[in-house]
Amino acid sequence: MTxxxxxxxxxxxxxxxxxxxxxxxxxxxxxKRAAKLQQQxxxxxxxxxxxxxxxxxGDPRVKTKLFWASDxxxxxxxxxxxxLPLSNDPVLRSKQVLNTLLAGPVDAELRTLxxxxxxxxxxxxxDGTAIADFSEALATSIPSGIVSEQLAVxxxxxxxxxxxxxxxxxxxxxxxQEVETLAGHLDLAEAFVVNxxxxxxxxxxxxxxxxxxxxxxxxxxxxxxxxxxxxxxxKPPGKLAQPERKP
Amino acid sequence: xxxLAAVMVSPSQVxxxxxxxxxxxxxxxxxxxxxxxxxxxxxxxxxxxAQAQQAGLNMVVLDPAHGGTDPGxxxxxxxxxxxxxxxxxxxxxxxxxxxxxxxxxxxxGNENPSFDDRSAxxxxxxxxxxxxxxxxxxxxxxxxxxxxxxxxxxxxxxxGLIPWDRAQAPFLGLSRTFGDLVQGxxxxxxxxxxxxxxxxSVRQLRTTAAPAIAVEISSxxxxxxxxxxxxxxxxxxxxxxxxxxxxxxxxVPNTRGALP
Numbered sequence: 001m002t003x004x005x006x007x008x009x010x011x012x013x014x015x016x017x018x019x020x021x022x023x024x025x026x027x028x029x030x031x032k033r034a035a036k037l038q039q040q041x042x043x044x045x046x047x048x049x050x051x052x053x054x055x056x057x058g059d060p061r062v063k064t065k066l067f068w069a070s071d072x073x074x075x076x077x078x079x080x081x082x083x084l085p086l087s088n089d090p091v092l093r094s095k096q097v098l099n100t101l102l103a104g105p106v107d108a109e110l111r112t113l114x115x116x117x118x119x120x121x122x123x124x125x126x127d128g129t130a131i132a133d134f135s136e137a138l139a140t141s142i143p144s145g146i147v148s149e150q151l152a153v154x155x156x157x158x159x160x161x162x163x164x165x166x167x168x169x170x171x172x173x174x175x176x177q178e179v180e181t182l183a184g185h186l187d188l189a190e191a192f193v194v195n196x197x198x199x200x201x202x203x204x205x206x207x208x209x210x211x212x213x214x215x216x217x218x219x220x221x222x223x224x225x226x227x228x229x230x231x232x233x234x235k236p237p238g239k240l241a242q243p244e245r246k247p
Numbered sequence: 248x249x250x251l252a253a254v255m256v257s258p259s260q261v262x263x264x265x266x267x268x269x270x271x272x273x274x275x276x277x278x279x280x281x282x283x284x285x286x287x288x289x290x291x292x293x294x295x296x297a298q299a300q301q302a303g304l305n306m307v308v309l310d311p312a313h314g315g316t317d318p319g320x321x322x323x324x325x326x327x328x329x330x331x332x333x334x335x336x337x338x339x340x341x342x343x344x345x346x347x348x349x350x351x352x353x354x355x356g357n358e359n360p361s362f363d364d365r366s367a368x369x370x371x372x373x374x375x376x377x378x379x380x381x382x383x384x385x386x387x388x389x390x391x392x393x394x395x396x397x398x399x400x401x402x403x404x405x406x407g408l409i410p411w412d413r414a415q416a417p418f419l420g421l422s423r424t425f426g427d428l429v430q431g432x433x434x435x436x437x438x439x440x441x442x443x444x445x446x447x448s449v450r451q452l453r454t455t456a457a458p459a460i461a462v463e464i465s466s467x468x469x470x471x472x473x474x475x476x477x478x479x480x481x482x483x484x485x486x487x488x489x490x491x492x493x494x495x496x497x498x499v500p501n502t503r504g505a506l507p
Contacts, residue, residue, distance in 0.1 A: 074387045074439075143384030144320040144328070146394055146463045150447045180362065180450060184312075184319060185381070187448040189412070216397075216448065 059085035065162035066101050067155045069110040075147050077112070077155055079162065080105060090166035091124050097163045098122065098132065101155060112155035114141030120175070128168030129191055130160070136175045142183050149186035150216070157216045160194050167194045192216040304497045306349040307490055308369040310379035310451065311336045315359030320384040322467035328382040329357070331467075331475055335380055338479045342487035351375070363411075366454040370414065374499045376425060377459035378486055379451045382475065386465035389474070391437050391482060393430040393444040394461040395422040396452040414456040421458040424496055429460060429489030436481040458497060462486065 061083045070078040084100060087093045098119050104111045118135040125131070142152055153172070160167045169191040173179075179188050193216070311332040313319035319328030333356075340350045351372065353365040360368075369377040386392070399416040409417065426444030434440040444460065452459045464482060469475055 075385070145383035145385060145466070146381060146447055146449060146461060147383050147392060147465075148385045153448075184317065185449060185451075187450040187453055189450070189453075190448075192448075 056087065057085055059087050061085050064097060064100070065159065066097065066105075067112070067158040067162070068101075068105045069112050069151060069155075071107065071110055075151060077151065077158060079158075086163070090164050091122055094124070094130065094132075094160060094164045094167060095119060095122050097159055098156065101159050112152050114138060116141055124166065128166060128195075129171060130167040130169065130194070131171045131173060132156070133173040133176055139174045139179065139183050144183045144185070146185045149182045149184075153182065153186055153192065153216045157192050157194050165195055165197065168196075170194050303499065304348075304374050304376060304490070304494045306351060306372050306375035307343050307486075308351045308353065308372060308375050308377045308457070309336050309339055309343075310353040310365050310369075310377065312379055312381045312451070313359065314354050314357055317359050320382055320467045322384075322469065324470060324472065326382075326467045326469070326472050326475070328467055329359075331382050331472075332380040333357075334476070335464075335479050335482060338483040339378070339380070339486050342483040343490060346487045346491045348487075348490060362451050363454055365451060366414065366456075369459070370454075370456045372457070374497075375457050376490060376493065376497070377452075377455045377457045378429075379449075379459070379461045380482075381461060381463040383463050383466045384468065386463075387439050388465050388469055389437055389478065390440040391433040391462060391464045391478070391485075392441055393426045393433065394447045394449050394452075394463065395419065395426040395444050396459070397446050397448045399453065409456065411454055414454050415452050415459060418456065418458050421497055422452070422460060425458045425489065425493045426460040428492045429462065429486055432485035432488050433462075433482065436485060437478065458493070 062085075063081050064084045064086060065079040065081055067077040067079055070076045072078075082100070084096065086096055102113055102117055102119060104113070104115060108115070114137050116135075117138040119132065120135055121131075121133040123131040138152075142148060156172070157170055160170060171191040172182075172188050174182075174188075182188055311329070313329035313332070315329075317329065319332075321327055333354075336352060340352070343350050351368060353368045354360055365379075366377075369375060383392075396415050396419065398419060399413045415422070423444060430441060430444045434442055447461075449461045452461060462482065464475065464478060467475075
């Protein structure tokens with residue numbers, strides 16, 4: 001080999017090494033990203049593909065309160081404020097905030113809802129009653145127990161209360177069906193009270209506030225909780241009527 | 248399903264708030280049934296002590312939750328809520344019987360009565376309270392929470408019939424008092440537990456026509472089941488002492504003809 005060809009060969013090798021040095025970190029990042037994607041559950045990936053959060057960048061950005069679990073006080077909720085472009089349409093707005101709630105906080109430990117749960121449909125009736133239809137994963141993947149089920153429902157109702165004033169009550173369905181309980185404990189037979197104040201046309205953004213675990217209340221409660229009174233039954237109980245639903 | 252029962256409580260014949268222990272601050276010692284009922288009857292105005300004693304709280308219906316094909320919460324170590332609550336109930340029953348209560352269980356073994364069947368067991372009794380026992384999947388380990396049902400709109404038709412689906416409504420105040428008492432004793436024993444009973448829409452409580460509470464212990468996530476088993480005597484003692492302290496607050500007058 002002539003000295004000239006040897007120089008060309010060495011030069012070529014140097015260029016190849018330099019190109020590899022530049023490309024290798026990029027390749028490594030891509031491999032890491034692909035590995036991270038594989039770690040996501042099948043349901044999570046499906047949600048990202050089939051249920052994109054219906055956010056329209058053209059909508060006005062408003063401060064949105066989302067209620068996730070507190071990392072300081074056990075079994076309580078705390079409001080986290082994020083800026084989101086939210087629609088003024090109450091149904092679309094409800095879907096946007098609930099999908100964001102389902103997507104979960106940065107710290108997965110503070111989730112209140114299962115990562116594979118989906119919001120299948122959301123309806124709002126003229127009287128302010130909303131119907132939220134969740135996938136079965138909401139019932140099957142949630143940790144069973146009064147405290148965990150209560151926290152899940154509270155996070156939903158309080159997030160709607162803070163962001164969608166048109167929603168007065170919320171009825172939860174699982175895969176289009178009425179169910180007796182969420183996961184064996186919390187009663188889903190009735191709608192929960194969400195907002196007791198009349199609906200305002202526009203939600204005023206506000207700062208994040210800590211909150212306690214105010215319980216979600218069935219809509220049958222039409223008046224504020226009575227102060228502790230005499231130790232009597234609220235009224236003399238009479239006979240029990242036949243159950244409307246057979247067990 | 249067990250026959251449906253009616254429970255009659257006359258507001259004029261039950262004690263006022265000032266006559267019962269403050270919620271969340273259990274008395275140092277449980278009052279005896281005799282002295283407590285005497286106080287209640289004495290302050291009741293028109294009711295004689297003898298009458299009140301005839302129809303006081305004398306029974307506790309214990310409900311070990313889940314069972315059968317429904318194991319309830321499951322821990323990573325194979326702990327099943329349905330099995331543990333059944334073991335707890337044995338100790339709770341013993342503690343209650345030592346306090347002089349009769350005890351009825353909604354299930355004896357690994358069967359799974361419906362919510363309504365469990366409520367029917369309680370609703371068939373007079374002068375009973377209802378306690379449903381649970382083990383949670385989450386929460387601070389080694390703590391215990393008492394729940395009473397969320398407020399329900401009392402509904403009665405023209406015949407005085409209470410809809411089955413809201414049977415708990417007239418008893419919510421009594422349930423709250425009972426729950427606060429039991430929670431107070433639990434918190435003395437298990438640090439980190441709440442100071443007062445919590446409110447939640449617990450399905451099992453809604454159809455129960457009696458003072459009714461849910462007791463939930465944390466949690467099935469303990470590494471060693473023995474950690475939960477060690478809580479059983481304290482839970483049993485708290486429920487028994489709570490029921491004894493609540494006894495003077497719940498006087499069911501002897502109203503003949505009230506039952507169908």
